[in-house]
Amino acid sequence: MTHTPLRNLLFVMSDQLRWDHLACNGHPNISTPHLDALAARSVRFDAAFVQAGVCGPSRMSTYTGRYVGSHGVTWNRVPLPVEQPTLGDYLAAAGRKLHLVGKTHVIADTAGLKRLGVPPGSPGWRHHASGGFVEVDRIEGHGPPGAESGYAEYLRAHGYAGADPWTDHVVGADGPDGTTASGWFLRNVHLPARVAEEHSETAYVTGRALRFLAEQGQEPWALHLSYVKPHWPYLAPAPYHRRYSADDMLPVKKRASELDAPHPVVAAYMQMEESQTFARDEVVRQVRPVYMGLIEQLDHHIGRVIQALQDSGQLDHTLIVFTNDHGDYGGDHHLGEKDLFHDQVIQSPLMVFDPRPEADATRGQRVSAMAEAVDVVPTALDALQIRPALDRTQGRSLMPWVHGDTPAAWRDCVFAEIDYSFRRARLLLNRRPGECRGWMVRERQWKYVRWQGFAPQLFNLEDDPDEYVDLGQDPRLAAERQRLDERLHAWLNDQHPRLTMDDAEVAQRTDRAKEHGIHYGTW
C-alpha cells in the first residue's frame, strides 16, 4: 500500500523512564495525561524492548537501527564508529536534516575522522562527530552544559549567577544548614532544586524545541527532542519534588530468595554501591516519589509540544515517535540503577502517532507484537518514504502495525546485550575487559541470558513474570536453554557484517563473472 509521505518527524526520547511508570501503562498513582492522550491517538507497543540497558549502547542502536554488536558502542563513552550510518545520515542522503534538541550520548570518533583525513571542523567532520545530528542545542544532563548548549547562558540571563549555575541551581538545593545540598546525593533529592520549574532542564529543552518548530514554518523538518529526564541526578524543581509520596510508589519487586545464590554477575551488581544503597527502604521511599515527579514534569512539557504542533497545524503532517533508552531498578531485585536484563530495565514505552487517515482505525490500540529499538529508524524512514540506497538497519518498520496490517513472519523474540567491562562488577569478578559480555534473547515465555565465563540465566515469564527464579541451572530445562542458546547463535550469525554492499546488489552480481570476461571453469 502506498501512502502520502509524512512531511515531518518528531522523535521524542526520555531517559531512564520505566515502562510501568506511565498511567496509560497501568501505574495507578502517576499522572501522565499528555502521554496518555498521545497514546490514545497512537499505536502503543506493549512489548517493546531496548537493545541495551544503558544509555550509550541503547541510544546508538536507536539512532543507527543496528544491534550493539553491530554498531560497536558497547558502553557509554565509546565513540560511535564513523562508518555507522545513523538516522541523520539516511536523512542527509535524501537531502534532509535531522535536528537535535537535548541529549544523544554520542561520542565522536575523532580518531576515525582523523585517520580518514576528514578536515577538522569541516561540515563532514561536524556531521559525523555529532552522530549525524544537526545540534540546535545539545545538553546531556550529566554535568554542566557545555558550549554546544545555550543552557548555562540562559540560566545566567535568568538570574542564576555563578560560573556553574547548573551545579549550583539545577542539581543544587538549599540544604538544611544553609549550604548547598547536592542533588548528586540521594539523601538530598527530597529537596526542591534551586532552579524554578520554568528554567529547569526539561522546561529549557522544551522551550528550545518550540522555538525551533516555530522557525520551520511550512518547511519539512525532522527533530530529535531528547529529554535528559527522569535520569539522575533525581533532583526535581518545585512543585514536582513533592508531587508524590512513598505511598504512591509501585511495590518494590524483590524477594529474599533472590539473595540466595544469585548468578555471579547479578551478585556482583548487588555488591555495587547503587544496589547497596537502593537496598535500603528509606532510599527507595525517598527517590521514587521524586522520580515520579520528574516523569509528571516531563509529561507536562511533552504536552506543550504537542499542543504547539496542533495549534500551528503541523500535527497533521508529523510522525511522532515516543520512546526511551532504558529503565531504572529503583531497588527492584535488590538492585539500583540499570544495565542488566530485567524487564524493569529493558522494556520500553514506545508509541507511534501517524496523523494520516489510514491510521485512524488503530488509534489507541495496544499492539502485543514484539518491537525493538532498532525499529525506530526503519519506521521513521518508512513514514517519510525515504528509501536509503544502502540500508544497514537491522530492525523493521512498525508502520504496517500503525496502519492496521499484520506483517508476515514478525519476530517472536528480542535481543539485548551488555558489556560490563567498565563497571566495578568486572573488578569484583576479577575479569578482564573483553570478557564481560552478555547476550539476552527474550521470547514471550522465556528470557535467556548467555554470559561470557559464567552459567546462563533463564526465566520462565509465564510462571514467573517478575523474574524471581533463575532457572539457568535447572537440569530439567537443559533442552530449553540449548534451544535458546541456538537462537542467540543464529542471531549472532546474522549480524550481517557486509556493511559496504547490500543484499540487493549482491543479488544483481550473483554468478556474473562471465559477463566480465572471467572464465574459471570453462573447457
Place this chain on the structure above:
Amino acid sequence: MTHTPLRNLLFVMSDQLRWDHLACNGHPNISTPHLDALAARSVRFDAAFVQAGVCGPSRMSTYTGRYVGSHGVTWNRVPLPVEQPTLGDYLAAAGRKLHLVGKTHVIADTAGLKRLGVPPGSPGWRHHASGGFVEVDRIEGHGPPGAESGYAEYLRAHGYAGADPWTDHVVGADGPDGTTASGWFLRNVHLPARVAEEHSETAYVTGRALRFLAEQGQEPWALHLSYVKPHWPYLAPAPYHRRYSADDMLPVKKRASELDAPHPVVAAYMQMEESQTFARDEVVRQVRPVYMGLIEQLDHHIGRVIQALQDSGQLDHTLIVFTNDHGDYGGDHHLGEKDLFHDQVIQSPLMVFDPRPEADATRGQRVSAMAEAVDVVPTALDALQIRPALDRTQGRSLMPWVHGDTPAAWRDCVFAEIDYSFRRARLLLNRRPGECRGWMVRERQWKYVRWQGFAPQLFNLEDDPDEYVDLGQDPRLAAERQRLDERLHAWLNDQHPRLTMDDAEVAQRTDRAKEHGIHYGTW
C-alpha cells in the same frame, strides 16, 4: 625479551597456491628450490590456515589482522570499509609507508569516503581507497592491467602491440588454427602464452619490486610483493607451460562415495561449471601440470628477490613473511576452484624469516602450532616493534615461535568463513543473499562447519585426514558437534566489536564515575 627491531618488511603473497604444492611441503615432483631454501632459513608453520577460501575476504583478513565477520568483506569486490585499519594504517601511524607491487583485491569504500567528506584525490582518500597501501604498481591479474599499473605500457614497449596486449599475449596463445587461443579456456592452457617469460606478469612484478628495493638504499622500507600467480588464467609462458606432465601430479583426492548424498551446499558447488569441468580427468591432467609450472616460475622469481636482498646486504635487516590467500581444488573432492573449507583450500604455506641471531636456533624448523592469516599483521608489527595506539588485530604475533619460545595458551583451533551469496550455488539452493553464510572451526582432530539453513558438516581428521566422510549427521557424534558449535558461538561472541576503544582504555576507565563528579548510588 627485547630485540633490536628489524628495519624492513618484505611481505610476499602468492595467489591460489596450494600448501601441498611446494617441494618443502612434500610434493614429490615439483621444483621450488628458492622457497625451499627460504624455508630452511625460516620457521615454517605447517598448520597455518586462511580465514576464507576466496581472495577478497581472505586478503582483507591478512591485511587487517581481523576475521571476515569483523572486517565485513565477505566476498570479492565488497569494498573494504573505510574504518577497518590495515597494516598500512598501523605503519602510517608510526610514520612509515607500506608499498605495494602486485595484487591486493582491495575495493575502495568510495561511498564511505564520500559520506565522510574525505576530499576525493586527497592523500587520505588515496590512502584508504588503496587499503592503506602506497601503490607502486598494482596489478590484479584478472583482466587487462589498468592505469595503476605500468604493465600494459611495458608490454607495448617490449613489442607486444595492440590496445590490450595483456589479453592478446599474456593470456593469449597461438591456437592450432592460427587464431588466438584464450587462456581463459582450460582447453588451451597446455599452449605457451604469447608473452616471453621475462615479460610475463610474474617477471614484471618481480622486476618492479627489484627496482623499488634498489631505490630504497639504506632507508627503512616495507613492501608487499603480491604475485597474481598461480591463480587462473592458468596459461604459462614457455618453458613453464610444459615443465610438468600429468604423471607429475599429486593423485586426485576424490571418492565416489562423496557423490552419495553430499551436503546440500557441497552438492550445489558440485553442480557448478568449474566442478563439472574439473570432474573430467582430461581437464585435471591438462591444468595441473601448467599450475605446477606457474608455481615453479613463481619460485624462480622469488629467488631473484631474495638474492637481490642478499647482494645488497638488506637481507640482514629484513623480516620476510611468505604466505598465500587460498588454495585450489583442481578436481579434488569432485570440485573445481575454491571457496569451501577443505584443507586443499584453506591450508596455507606460511613461513617467517628473521635474519637476527635470536632466530638462528629455529632456522628450518617446522612448527605444528596452529597459525592463521590474521597473525600476519601482529607478526610484522612485532618484528618492526611498532605498537599501535589502538590495536584492532585479532591474531597473535608468531615471532615468539621464530625465537624459539612457546607462547602460553596458544590457540588449538582456527576459524574460517564463507558467504556464497554471490555464487550460483545460492541460486541452485534457492536462497537469498544474507542466508548463505558458513563458519568453520578446525581443531587437530575435528573440522566442523555450521551453515545457515542447512545441517552442519563434521570431519574426523584423525581417521579421515582427506575429508571424505561427512559425519555431520552421525547420531553418535551429536555431543562432539554441540561442543564444536559452542566453540564457534564463543568465537562469534568474542568478535570484539568495540572498534573505537581498546581493552586497556576500558580498564583505565573502569568504575571511575565519581572522579568525574558523577554519583548515582550514594546516599
